[in-house]
Amino acid sequence: MHETGIWKRLSSAPGRVGEFLSPSPRLRPWFYVGPSLFLLFLFLVYPAIETIVLSFYGPNSHQFVGLANYHYAFTDSTMVTAFQNNAIWLVIFTIFTVALGLVIAVLLDRVRYERVAKSIIFLPMAISMVGASVIWKFMYAFKPEGVAQIGLLNQIVVAFGGKPIAWLIHSPWNNVALIAVGVWLWTGFCMVVLSAALKNIPKQLLEAARIDGANEWQVFLKVLLPLLWPTATVVTTTMIVFVLKIFDIVYVMTNGAFNTDVIANLMYKQAFLFGNYGRASAISVILLLVIVPMMWINIRRFKGQMEMR
């Protein structure tokens, strides 16, 4: 057996030590992957199992309560509102980030200042969600009529003769205000990924389509979109998995008040403010279950791609 690299060194150790230190090649992959697998198990698998177990116990994890926590999660009015809000986030956030990212990527592809524009749009990704939330809290700031406005949006409204609006307080549009912050942050990401995929499309295809008489709209719909579809799916599922966990924006801007609460924030409140670990675990498990289909889609497609190779 031709030993290479570190195995050469190890197997050249004297006697039985050499035999022990260089196991058979069939075992070797486990040595490479072993530490990572161990860490994965410790920080991911074990906590997940523990959380599932805890979700069947009471607030202090001493008393077995069966499905009571899940019953709470699905019937309590604050939870129901939170589920609805998560659904609103899911739909609006995903559609806007992906659609805007796509449109911007396609449009910018044709202009000279593409790099500058893309950098500017991508810039919000550089700041933390909390930082962005604080900034936007000031943008949405409300001062009563007749007083100088400190929020940019209300200053614009007042400058056009309107009355200042309490963006974060009036439900259900306050949800949209929060989602706008998320879209502002993440459109850059979608745009960059879709732009990269766009640049991978051979120019000849587009030229051929144009020569055949397609107008720009048809080129977009019939050529670009189908070719971008795999990437768009990846981006969409990534955004969906991300938005289901949304927490920072809601926590910083309204802390869930005025019907803006989301599941992750309620989980946080249950665990750390109210000390009810059973309920918090149940909410986490529900979140996990909702995300599983997304992961399954991703894995299936990944396997499909592997098979294609």
Add this chain to the structure above:
Amino acid sequence: MLKRALTLLLVVSMIGGLGVWAVAQQKTVSIAVTWSGQELQAFQDVINQFQQETGITVNVEPIGRDLATVLVTRFKAGNPPDVAAMPNPGQMKQFVDENALVPLENIINMNQQPKGFTDLTTVNGHCYGIFMDADVKSLVWYSPKAFKAKGYTVPTTWDELMALTKKIANSGVTPWAIGLESGAASGWPGTDWIEDLMLRIGGPQAYDLWINHQISWLNPDVQAAWRAFGEIALNPKYVYGGTSGELSTNFGDAANPLFTNPPQAYMLKQATFMQSFIQQANPNLVAGEDYDIFPFPPMGPGLPTPIEGSGDLVSVFNNTPESQALIKYLSGAEAQTIFCKKLGKLAVNNTVSPDIYTNPISKKAFNILSNAQIFRFDASDSMPAQVGSGTFWTGVLDYVNGTPLDTVLTKIEQSAQEAYKK
């Protein structure tokens, strides 16, 4: 050769570093607090004095409004700060239940602490926290100059207060300023309103039953207290900025409309600690002349004025000689004098002479507190966190935002039924 030298260097520096770390570990104490801004600055002055006198290094960790959560997680992780300001006695009791805190009766001088305050922190005969300062909450801030200009007089009963409210409203200005926003703690100023009203409408006995959930949140007295608050808070003619203004204005900024020219509001119900916020926003104002306080009036003439108060509570997690020294200092007269003088708060240590209250507002507040025949601690601070720092706060926000009172109270009652069971 080089390799050996480098290895030796590495080992030596590691040992050296370990030594330095070990030395630095002695004689330090960490304290976690909620304060920021001018309150933190005043506390830092106290700490500087302590460091100078004892040579112990103090690590002040200003955690802000999330202190309640951070303490819980750090304690569970086995890494609590040595000393910590507790958000309220309710949470302190939850920590006592978990054997997290160090009993203090043998560390500090208990004779210098008033019984009314130590009762609040005593569980099963042991004292687990000391109050660094007290705040009187049943106060209304106003501008004497603005009142004089319009010929308004300070009301002494609830009816007079409502009459004054209507009078100012009829003149086209909103009489009240209310600021409910406070980050993750939004809604707490409204709870102060309701608690003071509960103390007056239901009386002290009903107040005590209410804190311990021996009467329901749907009880008629509780409802009456909420409705009295709503009479003012829900009326856009009575409150500056209307309900949107109340919900968006941070409690620290709420006094600003009182001092514009012409004034856009005339009264703000808030505790003694409001003084430092007013001073920072309007440095040119003179205490006593440009702004002053009057006690939130009782329901009727001749009735005693009940006073609601609160305070900054400090407890010890880790029993080390340094944390003992720190808590002893903080409970002492010197620390409290420095802290309270700067912020307009009232010292709790009973050896502190009333002469330190050179500030006319503090002097007035001190007199109000000392002469109070009925005194109660802030109710929401004494309830379990799920209600007192949870559904009660969000209930206020929902109520001001237009949710019907029955819905609000039912929700709070539901959470209370669970919270008090534990």
